[in-house]
Amino acid sequence: MWDEFRAAGHPEVQLASAFAFGDSTELADELADLVLNGPKRATAGLVLEFERDGEPLPRAGDHSIVLNGRGRPVCVIRTTDVEVKPLNQVDEQFAWDEGEGDRSLAWWRAAHDRYFIRQCDQLGVPFRDDLAVVFERFDVAWPIGTPAE
Numbered sequence: 001m002w003d004e005f006r007a008a009g010h011p012e013v014q015l016a017s018a019f020a021f022g023d024s025t026e027l028a029d030e031l032a033d034l035v036l037n038g039p040k041r042a043t044a045g046l047v048l049e050f051e052r053d054g055e056p057l058p059r060a061g062d063h064s065i066v067l068n069g070r071g072r073p074v075c076v077i078r079t080t081d082v083e084v085k086p087l088n089q090v091d092e093q094f095a096w097d098e099g100e101g102d103r104s105l106a107w108w109r110a111a112h113d114r115y116f117i118r119q120c121d122q123l124g125v126p127f128r129d130d131l132a133v134v135f136e137r138f139d140v141a142w143p144i145g146t147p148a149e
Helices: 002-007 027-038 047-053 092-098 105-123
Strands: 015-020 042-045 063-065 071-087 132-144
Touching: 002 027, 002 047, 002 132, 027 071, 042 047, 042 092, 042 105, 047 105, 047 132, 092 105
Parallel strands: 015 063
Antiparallel strands: 042 132, 063 071, 071 132
């Protein structure tokens, strides 16, 4: 997929990362589908996860490959905006842009609190409402013509 993307007029673009969303095969498949065929144009992750994995934080202009739950490439995304701020400062627009559930802030907080609690348990740190979170927005760069709402 990366070679096809570069051959389609992006030979200078460097790959920043390849990743699957979520923490299970099922969640990775569901979220990859929301990127490829639905409204998902944002994602959030704990800064602590990036630090644990030794990965740099995303930056505007980065290109990444989204993988499904079996590790297969689904699409290429381009990061358009990144903010790092406390979890408790997420807003309604970001919840909407993330495109999950009913897209409300209440749904987003409930789902992400559960997810971040699982991540904190793995990291051996207590979950707190003020943990630093990377709030990333993106567009689908490949394949061309991917729907968005």
